[in-house]
Amino acid sequence: MTRRRILVALVAAILVAASVTMLERARAGLEITALQAGETPATLYRLPGVEGPLVVVAHGFAGSRQLMQAYSLTLAKAGYAVLAFDFEGHGRNPEPMSGDVTSVDGTTARLVAETREVLTLGRARVGETGGVALLGHSMATDVIVRAALAEAEAGHPVDAVVTISMFSQAVTASAPQRLLAISGEWEGRLRDAALAAARLVQLDAAEGETVQAGDVLRRAVVAPGVEHVGVLYSATAVREAQLWLDAAFGREGAVAPVRVGPWILALLGGIVALTYPLVGLLPKARVRPAEIPARRFWAAVLLPAALVPLVATTIYIPFLPVLVADYLMLHLVLLGGLQLVLLRVWRLGGPPLSAGAALALALWGIGVFGLAMDRYAASFVPNAERLVVIAALAFGTVPFMIADSYATGAGRGRWWRRIAARLALFLSLAAAAAIDPERLLFLVIILPVLLLFFVVHGLMGRWVGARCGPLAAGLGLGLCLAWALGVSFPLFSAG
Template structure:
């Protein structure tokens, strides 16, 4: 039995650096929660997490996440508001996070799925409002349109903070008190936010607060500089630098703007540090991956599976054939079996893509080695720890009971795809891994092009897949060096099925 030919100090240094990174990052994340009592209850079928200081009596803030999100994703905004004395209530939309009630209705109609989510939001507002002050509403992406519509016609709806917003319900007078926060790299959403501000003042610029006197004729009076905003429409399009659609949820500029905006609306003053929770979350997760890699480097080498001799012609074949076959076969079949948006199609696409690659591997009679049980267990254990960290600080990673069979069904597609990926990338250069994995992403794009109406949501898959390759692909590569490709292929197939099964919304037509 031989060991990996690397320095004996390499795993030790990896452990030390990873532990230090995790320790510092956890300190930041826990400091962001300091003093805040976190409790979870159910309002009907809706899970609601409350963040508040002991005895807090500040205004109520209802927080809602975006599509394929969860309550945990909104902690970057919820926690500093709670530390400032607000009583913050974050909830999971139907079909999301730990909410076991599926989404339903027509996703293309305002009175369909959107209307049902509006009704759910109003029920949460009714449950948490105390009648002392209007309820502030804060939401991201999909939730922004829902919150605007939920606030319509309600006297108890206060200021709105909309992140990465899009809504056809915003007009020149409503909402009267509105902050729009967009990531600097969200071009279309930045323009939409600025357009909303320019409904109030045509000369509005980003990062500038504009006001106008409200009227009863469905228009606004000329811009005003009066500090009294009780009878005014007041708006601001705030840009969060160096962020996109997800990173904006941890932008210190955006979170500071949200706190300042609500303080101004309620006549409060806060002095709360805005922690770099986004970087800290990445630090914890990177540290867990680093520990996993160090542990896998300690495994004795039990497999001598050679690197596959892929010529450029064979690389083109094993990439290009499944790239074309998977969408051309799967799209016409249009499966509708799983109660999760586009998950059944994705499972079929993955299965076909992986099956074609495995068939080519078998045709070329390449050795694939055997399954190393220890490497498989280590990979699954590290993945579970990674999931626990993500679930506490970043996004939901644990399924509701009804999702178990969905994960199992997805595994029928993810296992062949990841087994083929592990075999083909075993000992491969960076450029070969990019070509092979890029081929899968291109095949998904082709599927969307063939049926954009029903498969548009696959676009959301791309960042998830890239993150999956970056995190779990790194772990798989470390395991493959000692144990061969089969154990990493099985582990990554199971983890991908789990990740997709817990993140995509339940949907019942």
């Protein structure tokens, strides 16, 4: 191993160790208990022996309990009993989402009922003498607002509601009575929705101002410098949520917001950086594939990107219990197969498949990186229902990533080829969503996941490809991509 690889290994190991230490410190001193509300998995966070108010925490679309930990940990350390859960179809929840996603009486009604079931569990486990609050992000904001209204009608009023990145048509001038709406600075339309909720109480309400009419209190606040995901880690947003709840329950002694976001980035960055020195331990390929001429490259990238949406949307028949996963598998297998033919990979030569290198990349990208994600950031460990989805997705992701590895030079190609290949994929998927928006609109939501995958796993794959060849990098990345997609998107049943 070269000096440079040794130096990178030392720095990365220190970064990983420091990050894990800080992230575990954020959890230290808390009782963290796994619970079940029917089929719904939940986690209770609380200080030992402290009887604080109950706060039920709900995540957004394609999220999980882990994504909400900055709020859960901070509020638990402040003396609240925090119950976070996975909505149906999300995280570890084995029950798929179902119903009409466009109707309030469809999927939304099911999620409201599920939230109320979790509330019932929390009240039974914690008691409700200290009061009850709801906190949710994005999709969950409409759900928790409607759950609060339903609880009030049933004679079990919720004392406070905190919405993050809110959109809900259920908010009225009188309900929920005590509502905080937090938005990220770069969430323009959601900021407007939050301010509109405050102006139902006072027409000239401004952001950052608490307004009141009788028993109704509203506040719309902005977390600076963040967007739809960053707002979940913003110290300003977390502090505002805690202060709002403290005021609602007459509590004092606010704690500093738990800052997990920077340490999650440092941990995942350290794990990626460790890949570089570890790749140096793999056997080095002696033969490189022939360079692909520019004309053939453009043909292999652009023609499939244009043709596949036209073909795939015509023959697509849903068969997997995950939103658009089956279409994505079909799209990728057609795209990858056509690219392999146009690239004429059988003429490029290069090293044979290094199964050990491919397995090492898959184990590192799924096992080490994935387990770190699962503990601190987002659900990455699948339940049994998702394993079938992952296996099916691999039929598309593996040939696509092998073709991509050849097209982009397997870690040795020019940067513009990587950008062109990724952009062609994104445009191809966007075209499919435009052709059949009723069934495939959720493809647009996949694009940020794919971008993050290419930035993180793609970098690890480039190092493997440069040393061991495109087949090893493509196979390993294909398995990683199938896993990442299989655990990210909600299980869904049309029934």
